[in-house]
Amino acid sequence: MSRIRIRRRHAMDHEHALRVADELAREMTAHYDFEWHWEGERLKLRRTGLRGEVGVYPNEIGVDLELGMMLRPLKGRIEQEMVRELEAILERHS
Template sequence: MSSIDINRRHSLDHDHAREAAEKLAQELSQQFDVNYSWEGDTLQFKRSGVKGHLNVTPDELQVHLELGMMLRPFKSRFEQEINGQLDKLIAQA
């Protein structure tokens, strides 16, 4: 498996940080057909060939994804999309 780890510092309050995480999950769900669900302050992502989570902490959003062999060629696309969405969401909040 190939993994992606992205940590993004933020100065958002808890509700806005969760809202940013939810928006990111919605975008990933639409673009990559990823299912997600909340478990406390952690979003769990899953679909065939991808699993991971996004932790919402008081000062950071922590994304960890594991890509199966078939999706390894798309690793940079996943990273670009996640980084771009996080930049946009944190700047808007």
């Protein structure tokens, strides 16, 4: 498996940060057809060839993904799009 790990700091209250993670999942679902659901403070993502989560922490939002063999060639593109979406969402909410 190939891994993507993204961390971005934030200064939002916890509820606001949860909404940002939710918005990120919705945006990325439009691109990659994820299935997602909340498990406590973690938003679990899944689709064929990909699984992972978005974690909401007091000062940070983290994205951790594992890509299967078929998506490995797209790792750079997926990571760039996740970073771009997360940063755009954080900018809108700052």
